[in-house]
Amino acid sequence: MALALPPVDRPSLGTLLSASWSILRAHPVVSAALGAAMLFGLASLVFGIGALVAPWLACELFGVQLAILGGRAPVRHAGWIRAGAMVFGLVGIVGAATWIAALLVGPDVATADSAAGPLPWGDALVRVGLITGVTALAVGFIAPFQYAPLILIERGGRVGAAVLESAWLVRRGGLWRHWALAFSAHLLPLTPAIVAAVVVARTFERAATPVGVLVGLPLMPFSIPLGQGLLSAAYVRRRRELAEPRWTRSEGRPPLALVAALALVVLAPIASVLFLMLGTLGAVPPTRGLAHRGELVLARSIPAGEPLTLHVTDTTLAVAVDGRRLRIEAGDGGGTGALESPWDGPIEAVRVRRRGDLYAVEVRAPGGRWFVEVDRAAMRVDDSANARLSARLPVWAMPAIALAFALSAPLLVRALAILGALRRAYGAPADARAPLSELRAARRQALRRAWLIVALLSPSALVALLGGGLVLAR
Numbered sequence: 001m002a003l004a005l006p007p008v009d010r011p012s013l014g015t016l017l018s019a020s021w022s023i024l025r026a027h028p029v030v031s032a033a034l035g036a037a038m039l040f041g042l043a044s045l046v047f048g049i050g051a052l053v054a055p056w057l058a059c060e061l062f063g064v065q066l067a068i069l070g071g072r073a074p075v076r077h078a079g080w081i082r083a084g085a086m087v088f089g090l091v092g093i094v095g096a097a098t099w100i101a102a103l104l105v106g107p108d109v110a111t112a113d114s115a116a117g118p119l120p121w122g123d124a125l126v127r128v129g130l131i132t133g134v135t136a137l138a139v140g141f142i143a144p145f146q147y148a149p150l151i152l153i154e155r156g157g158r159v160g161a162a163v164l165e166s167a168w169l170v171r172r173g174g175l176w177r178h179w180a181l182a183f184s185a186h187l188l189p190l191t192p193a194i195v196a197a198v199v200v201a202r203t204f205e206r207a208a209t210p211v212g213v214l215v216g217l218p219l220m221p222f223s224i225p226l227g228q229g230l231l232s233a234a235y236v237r238r239r240r241e242l243a244e245p246r247w248t249r250s251e252g253r254p255p256l257a258l259v260a261a262l263a264l265v266v267l268a269p270i271a272s273v274l275f276l277m278l279g280t281l282g283a284v285p286p287t288r289g290l291a292h293r294g295e296l297v298l299a300r301s302i303p304a305g306e307p308l309t310l311h312v313t314d315t316t317l318a319v320a321v322d323g324r325r326l327r328i329e330a331g332d333g334g335g336t337g338a339l340e341s342p343w344d345g346p347i348e349a350v351r352v353r354r355r356g357d358l359y360a361v362e363v364r365a366p367g368g369r370w371f372v373e374v375d376r377a378a379m380r381v382d383d384s385a386n387a388r389l390s391a392r393l394p395v396w397a398m399p400a401i402a403l404a405f406a407l408s409a410p411l412l413v414r415a416l417a418i419l420g421a422l423r424r425a426y427g428a429p430a431d432a433r434a435p436l437s438e439l440r441a442a443r444r445q446a447l448r449r450a451w452l453i454v455a456l457l458s459p460s461a462l463v464a465l466l467g468g469g470l471v472l473a474r
Helices: 013-026 028-047 050-070 078-105 109-113 121-145 148-155 159-173 175-203 206-241 256-279 385-392 397-426 436-473
Strands: 295-301 308-311 318-322 325-329 349-355 358-365 368-374
Touching: 013 028, 013 050, 013 175, 013 206, 028 050, 028 206, 050 078, 050 148, 050 206, 078 121, 078 148, 078 159, 078 256, 078 385, 121 159, 121 175, 121 397, 148 159, 148 206, 159 175, 159 206, 159 397, 175 206, 175 397, 256 385, 256 397, 256 436, 295 308, 318 349, 325 358, 385 436, 397 436
Parallel strands: none
Antiparallel strands: 295 349, 308 318, 318 325, 349 358, 358 368
16 A cells, blocks of 8 residues: 555564653552552452453553654543453453462362462473463453554544554554563563562462452552553553544445354354353252272162161261252351252262361262262352363364464454555545545455454354353363
């Protein structure tokens, strides 16, 4: 396209970090206050309100940083709501992927809680490496979109236009450079908590890891603005490369069919991760087989169809049987409660084995034997989020989802950047715009390339979606 473009500004990560530090020094109280508010907003995600509060506070922090760097405060408009939705989605993708990776490759909660000492360095490095790798894939997936919230805050407009402009900036400035920028922007806010958790886990024991996280929290109101400041500083240095919004033309928009296809290849991997998270909500059914380990403390045959409550000696554990139903409760009425019944008929026998402070409750019923493990409070220790995901996840699903994310990073940014360049070419001022014949030829070529990339991404995206969907179906 015969359009004069401004030179590409490729600041180093050190330069951006210095600029972010300058922002924090310029207004430390305001920045730290917004950082602390974001921290509380993230904590309130468990109540639902955080999904609204945290993204809005992130936009407010972006607005303060843009005002410091640009000399004027952005005007609040509808674009801020769209920017908040983008922030929620981008941070949510990285957070969800990292959490799922920690469940799959990290120690089970029950194992970690009962650990007597620190995790060996070899195991710790392998697990940290795998979790970091999954996080890097998720960050690469969102890298093309990293400027979109800032564009929406400062310039307004539609989400689609901001995404195309962001991808064009990322592609022009270098994907790997922006990958590192996005990774640093997401890692820096968490660094105090991560470092403190590692120190505590290595110095004391794994069960004390949450204490390390709490130790690092007071520094996060400062590390959060530093992380966001990297993106703000990078955007301010690159925004002069964007076209003026007033010159944009409808001819530069991609056709709706292509928009729908791009939305599919973007949303399919995201949906697969969401399905994995939802798969951790349902309890794991009892394990099929015999509970061989431990001392036998109770064994009882159950007359057909007769309700019966069995009490485990020297404990408050009670095992209630009523036909096919099985309940495990503690003396205070709490505990596991009613269990899913995968067997085909009434329970015929119950056995309980003790191993330390853990109890294996085994039942015999038509079709075989099943067992669950509980502690002295009658809470299941074999039904953690780790176990739920591992039990439902097909062997091939996680590699398929990882492949979809890995392919999206280098290919998706190309498709979006091609359309972003087309939008910019059509949006040039009349005296600088290429001849109409050249623009139409460039449009046909750009759309062909974008469709080709969609065709390359679609198989992996659909397989990833299938893998995540099977988790919900099991």
